[in-house]
Amino acid sequence: MIGVTLDRVSKKFGAAKGVENVDVHIKPGEFFTFLGPSGCGKTTTLRMIAGFYYPSDGRILFGEQNVTNMPPNKRNTGMVFQNYALFPHMTVFENIAFGLQVRKQGKAEIHDKVTRAQKLVHLDGYGQRRIDQLSGGQQQRVALARALVIEPNILLLDEPLSNLDAKLREETRQEIKRLQLELGITTIYVTHDQSEAMSMSDRIMVMKDGVVQQIGAPHEIYNRPVNRFVASFIGESNLWEGTVERLEGGMVDVRLTPDVLLTGLAENASPECKLAVGQKVTLSVRPEAIREAGPTEYGEPNTMAAKVLLSEFTGISVNYIAQAGPLSVKAMFVGQGHRMRNRDEDVWFTVARDSIYFLE
Numbered sequence: 001m002i003g004v005t006l007d008r009v010s011k012k013f014g015a016a017k018g019v020e021n022v023d024v025h026i027k028p029g030e031f032f033t034f035l036g037p038s039g040c041g042k043t044t045t046l047r048m049i050a051g052f053y054y055p056s057d058g059r060i061l062f063g064e065q066n067v068t069n070m071p072p073n074k075r076n077t078g079m080v081f082q083n084y085a086l087f088p089h090m091t092v093f094e095n096i097a098f099g100l101q102v103r104k105q106g107k108a109e110i111h112d113k114v115t116r117a118q119k120l121v122h123l124d125g126y127g128q129r130r131i132d133q134l135s136g137g138q139q140q141r142v143a144l145a146r147a148l149v150i151e152p153n154i155l156l157l158d159e160p161l162s163n164l165d166a167k168l169r170e171e172t173r174q175e176i177k178r179l180q181l182e183l184g185i186t187t188i189y190v191t192h193d194q195s196e197a198m199s200m201s202d203r204i205m206v207m208k209d210g211v212v213q214q215i216g217a218p219h220e221i222y223n224r225p226v227n228r229f230v231a232s233f234i235g236e237s238n239l240w241e242g243t244v245e246r247l248e249g250g251m252v253d254v255r256l257t258p259d260v261l262l263t264g265l266a267e268n269a270s271p272e273c274k275l276a277v278g279q280k281v282t283l284s285v286r287p288e289a290i291r292e293a294g295p296t297e298y299g300e301p302n303t304m305a306a307k308v309l310l311s312e313f314t315g316i317s318v319n320y321i322a323q324a325g326p327l328s329v330k331a332m333f334v335g336q337g338h339r340m341r342n343r344d345e346d347v348w349f350t351v352a353r354d355s356i357y358f359l360e
């Protein structure tokens, strides 16, 4: 197993920005994900690791070895693309064997390795099928086998699930995760889908406009986002603006509206947020951190009275959009379909102190 280091790597395309100053160390055996909206530079960064692009600036290391200017075929990486990039007129076997034939391996060895790779992705017995006789999910598994059969040091996956329908996407996601754990291979995964990133990754690098926003474990990114962009891109969040009224004993009182005052913990602040009395701050509160209170609890700390604008039952949860004076509130209650409130009903919410996170 080897790690990958991007040492202040940038890529410019003429005047266009590409990516800027990406600085990260991916550990041996890690499942590491580049996450961000379309155009933020995920593919560009991955292609530099594969050697399909060379950086305009900075260095790329595999372990201790500087590979910055090494051609792709010398790097021993396996790559899976969004559109599979298989040879449609060739069989499953021929597609998987391709990389081994290029490497001039013997017939018996190729047969052994391809058979094993087919087994690994649950395609035993499919060797003689043509690619155009397979479903999308099966095609993606051929692509995965083709990448793995060469026994790469690093597995690179660029949005491998985005052409699959929802059910198959989840199955294949678990399949990729299982393979990665089984093989222990250093894996770099690209996606714009936050739930995919959250569920699969050891760590995630969130990108926007070619610039890294945050690197961390899924729970860190989710619970301690560094800025508004990360807070709203990773899952749903209420982003409320207010003014610090009091700062005492590790507690922060923030005035959101004349009727709503929330108290949070000063330690739950992003590094960019320096709390001080009189200062404007943005609060991030996850919808699932909000609880329903009774009218008698209104006036207690961290409660608010609101009116339901929209309610929906998803099966797993009841989701509300409600209005508390000028404040818009998104709330989510798990498994409470039996007492769902309708439009225009009054509700009372309470926000736990430790679920408030202070942003810039």
Ligand SMILES: Nc1ncnc2c1ncn2[C@@H]1O[C@H](COP(=O)(O)OP(=O)(O)O)[C@@H](O)[C@H]1O
Pocket (backbone or CB within 6 Å): 013, 016, 017, 018, 019, 036, 037, 038, 039, 040, 041, 042, 043, 044, 045
């Ligand atoms: N070959 C290229 N020539 C010019 N601009 C490019 C090229 N590849 C990517 N870009 C630009 O670089 C930025 C990042 O693109 P990309 O890495 O493909 O984003 P993502 O994979 O996150 O959707 C975009 O603005 C894109 O238009």
Ligand SMILES: [Mg+2]
Pocket (backbone or CB within 6 Å): 039, 042, 043, 044
């Ligand atoms: Mg891309």
